[in-house]
Amino acid sequence: MPKLKNEPIRIETDDTKGWQVRFYYQEDGKTKYHSKLFSDGVHGGKRAAYKEAVKYRDEHLDTFTADYRNREIEPYRKLDQRNNSGVPGIMFYEFDGTRGALVHVRAHVPGEDGKLRTKTLSLNRHGPSSAVKKACRFRYDGLKKLHGRNNPYPSWQRLYEEIYEAVGEQYELKPLKKAKS
Numbered sequence: 743m744p745k746l747k748n749e750p751i752r753i754e755t756d757d758t759k760g761w762q763v764r765f766y767y768q769e770d771g772k773t774k775y776h777s778k779l780f781s782d783g784v785h786g787g788k789r790a791a792y793k794e795a796v797k798y799r800d801e802h803l804d805t806f807t808a809d810y811r812n813r814e815i816e817p818y819r820k821l822d823q824r825n826n827s828g829v830p831g832i833m834f835y836e837f838d839g840t841r842g843a844l845v846h847v848r849a850h851v852p853g854e855d856g857k858l859r860t861k862t863l864s865l866n867r868h869g870p871s872s873a874v875k876k877a878c879r880f881r882y883d884g885l886k887k888l889h890g891r892n893n894p895y896p897s898w899q900r901l902y903e904e905i906y907e908a909v910g911e912q913y914e915l916k917p918l919k920k921a922k923s
Contacts, residue, residue, distance in 0.1 A: 750795035761795035828908025851884025
């Protein structure tokens with residue numbers, strides 16, 4: 743199971759056998775990627791091609807990460823069709839409970855073992871802003887643990903700000919307090 747989003751992936755078709763390295767990024771609101779294929783035939787077999795792919799990834803990861811940070815692009819930010827928060831991996835759920843309307847926020851994080859970890863918080867119980875902040879921290883910390891320096895978000899506050907911009911009024915969220923200069 744890949745531990746990094748940029749882990750080489752195996753490509754095997756009738757005509758192509760090799761390892762592909764991809765660096766995902768966001769441009770003009772669309773998810774794009776840069777890729778390079780290391781074919782078995784050119785590199786002397788499956789293992790040798792994999793080693794070359796890993797070497798290429800490691801040599802270019804810092805450059806890609808720096809470019810991403812400098813341009814403030816978000817790698818692999820494809821929103822699920824059900825997403826209603828504006829941020830991948832965080833969604834709101836509304837349903838009627840026995841005591842009236844209930845709203846929950848749920849954050850998803852892929853675990854190192856490949857299993858999906860979730861945290862669900864009630865906006866009614868924790869308060870809208872507090873619940874969303876906790877969900878953002880959970881998502882950010884999980885991605886940081888999984889991806890290290892390749893984390894697609896600079897902070898949990900960035901996640902919260904994106905949700906606030908997208909649906910803050912609808913869910914009665916409060917803006918983050920600005921740090922005093």
